[in-house]
Amino acid sequence: MTLPGLRERKKQRTRDTLTRVALEFFTTQGYERTTVDEIVDAVEVSQRTFFRYFSSKEEVAFAVQQMVEERFLEALRQRPPGEGPFDAMRNAVLCAWDTIGDAIVEVVPVELYLRSLQTIESTPALLAVHLRRSTEMEETIAGIIAGREGLDMDVDPRPRIAVAAFSGVMRVTGQLWGRGTDQSLEAIRSLTEEYLDHLGPALAPSWRARSGESGHGAL
Amino acid sequence: MTLPGLRERKKQRTRDTLTRVALEFFTTQGYERTTVDEIVDAVEVSQRTFFRYFSSKEEVAFAVQQMVEERFLEALRQRPPGEGPFDAMRNAVLCAWDTIGDAIVEVVPVELYLRSLQTIESTPALLAVHLRRSTEMEETIAGIIAGREGLDMDVDPRPRIAVAAFSGVMRVTGQLWGRGTDQSLEAIRSLTEEYLDHLGPALAPSWRARSGESGHGAL
DNA sequence: GAGGATATTGACAGTCACTGACAATTGACA
DNA sequence: TGTCAATTGTCAGTGACTGTCAATATCCTC
Numbered sequence: 001m002t003l004p005g006l007r008e009r010k011k012q013r014t015r016d017t018l019t020r021v022a023l024e025f026f027t028t029q030g031y032e033r034t035t036v037d038e039i040v041d042a043v044e045v046s047q048r049t050f051f052r053y054f055s056s057k058e059e060v061a062f063a064v065q066q067m068v069e070e071r072f073l074e075a076l077r078q079r080p081p082g083e084g085p086f087d088a089m090r091n092a093v094l095c096a097w098d099t100i101g102d103a104i105v106e107v108v109p110v111e112l113y114l115r116s117l118q119t120i121e122s123t124p125a126l127l128a129v130h131l132r133r134s135t136e137m138e139e140t141i142a143g144i145i146a147g148r149e150g151l152d153m154d155v156d157p158r159p160r161i162a163v164a165a166f167s168g169v170m171r172v173t174g175q176l177w178g179r180g181t182d183q184s185l186e187a188i189r190s191l192t193e194e195y196l197d198h199l200g201p202a203l204a205p206s207w208r209a210r211s212g213e214s215g216h217g218a219l
Numbered sequence: 220m221t222l223p224g225l226r227e228r229k230k231q232r233t234r235d236t237l238t239r240v241a242l243e244f245f246t247t248q249g250y251e252r253t254t255v256d257e258i259v260d261a262v263e264v265s266q267r268t269f270f271r272y273f274s275s276k277e278e279v280a281f282a283v284q285q286m287v288e289e290r291f292l293e294a295l296r297q298r299p300p301g302e303g304p305f306d307a308m309r310n311a312v313l314c315a316w317d318t319i320g321d322a323i324v325e326v327v328p329v330e331l332y333l334r335s336l337q338t339i340e341s342t343p344a345l346l347a348v349h350l351r352r353s354t355e356m357e358e359t360i361a362g363i364i365a366g367r368e369g370l371d372m373d374v375d376p377r378p379r380i381a382v383a384a385f386s387g388v389m390r391v392t393g394q395l396w397g398r399g400t401d402q403s404l405e406a407i408r409s410l411t412e413e414y415l416d417h418l419g420p421a422l423a424p425s426w427r428a429r430s431g432e433s434g435h436g437a438l
Numbered sequence: 439g440a441g442g443a444t445a446t447t448g449a450c451a452g453t454c455a456c457t458g459a460c461a462a463t464t465g466a467c468a
Numbered sequence: 469t470g471t472c473a474a475t476t477g478t479c480a481g482t483g484a485c486t487g488t489c490a491a492t493a494t495c496c497t498c
């Protein structure tokens with residue numbers, strides 16, 4: 001493996017700096033109250049350059065998140081084929097949370113990344129983009145699950161359904177973590193674990209009965 | 220009940236016209252390729268007026284959707300308390316689909332509304348807003364569910380979890396409906412019914428075994 | 439290590455969504 | 469009918485984003 005040339009390294013450095021400075025502005029003074037001009041002035045590049053690296057002001061807010069997601073996908077693909085779909089997803093997130101730290105420190109401090117997650121949750125425009133990105137992830141995940149189970153996604157809806165339910169829980173987790181007081185990496189990990197365990201029981205026909213009969217009420 | 224004065228009626232008419240014309244442009248030439256100026260020129264109001272009715276270009280795309288959502292919430296609140304949370308949500312959507320037609324024809328043709336749903340699904344910017352709006356709905360729904368079950372949402376995560384899973388399935392339903400060939404109201408209703416019935420089984424530990432044992436694999 | 443091919447950047451002008459301020463118009467109501 | 473208040477239009481301005489083209493910097497070859 002040859003290390004990349006000066007040109008490539010310079011580009012990477014510009015990109016990383018833009019990301020870090022942007023996240024710093026976003027998390028301290030807020031996303032809306034930060035203009036692209038502020039960012040590029042601080043990094044000393046032209047606005048045009050910013051938009052060559054990021055297609056929008058929103059995109060830079062997800063530069064780190066993107067790396068984390070790729071890590072999760074990798075973990076999911078490595079899961080042993082014996083695991084059921086739900087357990088595979090569950091264990092892959094937990095694995096990912098255990099190892100993200102190493103991956104992102106190259107670009108930004110972990111603490112800045114965690115703060116950026118809260119900015120995303122609390123900024124309507126960013127939250128919207130976050131959710132759309134999540135659904136794109138879901139398609140990818142469903143594809144992996146379908147592959148593991150030897151199913152055709154276009155015929156059998158179960159991969160998409162299971163992933164949708166799983167992701168829904170993950171989203172609620174992120175939401176509640178952002179609102180809570182313990183904003184550490186460990187907190188987000190243990191919340192993930194706890195809430196995923198709630199999913200099965202929450203879908204039982206009745207939360208009152210120990211074991212309810214199935215079947216639905218009449219309209 | 221006194222009918223509203225001329226001023227109120229005129230406002231409603233302007234609002235409805237803006238909505239209808241906007242949806243017509245969005246669905247025919249696309250959301251991005253439609254400028255606000257085009258809409259206001261066709262309706263013959265100033266751009267400033269448009270932004271007094273709708274806080275953004277995006278918002279007008281969801282004017283009808285909003286009515287549909289209110290109808291669902293109403294249906295959910297009317298569900299008999301005996302029904303479990305999941306069945307109550309399930310039956311409320313199905314009820315809502317059966318009666319939306321009447322509610323929206325006042326503003327736009329049903330067919331235009333259905334086309335607008337597809338535009339939303341296929342336009343990244345609109346999809347993002349759609350998803351954010353959905354999560355706001357989820358909070359409301361979770362509140363209703365918590366009320367029915369006599370639970371405190373801030374203590375017991377189950378209402379949010381169940382609603383998240385439910386909504387995830389609903390989203391996949393809308394997605395697949397948009398991609399499919401039968402773009403009728405009946406199609407969306409029957410897809411909803413079918414996919415909701417898939418949710419329980421999809422979460423079983425294994426999709427291969429008839430009835431799997433619980434418990435999770437090791438990391 | 440000079441020089442040309444190529445990639446990257448900066449400067450500038452323009453579009454579009456959106457906002458604040460104030461003046462003009464219009465329905466409401468005495 | 470005249471006054472009040474709500475609604476609308478005009479205008480000027482900001483900020484995100486794009487196309488274009490010239491300037492600069494890296495790369496690669498001789």
